[in-house]
Amino acid sequence: KLSISEDQVTEDASFIDDLGADSLDTVELVMALEDEFDLDIPDEEAEKLTTVGKAIDYVLEQLAKKKEEKN
Structure with a gap:
């Protein structure tokens, strides 16, 4: 988990440059997205x-692609 405040999270925020993520954090983020969705x-x-x-x-x-494939 990143130690950041909610107002730091914007669509333009870079995970590494703005939110302080390192390479392990980004791998964990991708894994979390995969699991969640x-x-x-x-x-x-x-x-x-x-x-x-x-x-x-x-x-x-x-x-959207997954939904299309189901139809």
Whole structure:
């Protein structure tokens, strides 16, 4: 867990530069996203999730794809 206040978390906030995450934190974040949303995030995609907004957009995109595949 990161020791940050809620107001520091914005869509533009960089996990590493703004929120103080290290490489282990980012791996744990990706694993948490995978668990929470039942996703498989490939390493090459995980490396692109550098900001809160990029992570949100990626998860929403993947959930939409999963929903499409079910229909």
